Amino acid sequence: IVVHVDLxxxxxxxHGDYINDKSFKRHFQQWLNSLWQEKDRLLTSLMSSQRQDK
Known part of the structure; x- marks a missing residue:
């Protein structure tokens, strides 16, 4: 098990009005999507290194 914590x-x-401010919502979603993309890159890297270690 590998745990990676990034605070x-x-x-x-x-901080803003996600429901009523479309511009804020779009910006927030872009920020959140970038976190998910970074998480996916990290998982891919970890899986790749584990395969090479076997």
Missing amino acids: QPIADEL
Whole structure:
């Protein structure tokens, strides 16, 4: 089992009205999607290194 924890402060620009402000919602979703993409890259890297170690 591998656990990777990355604590990140929540920037002021990520506080807003997700329901009524379409611009804010779009920006927030882009930020969140970038976190998911980074997570996917990390998992791919970890799986690749585990295969090479076998």
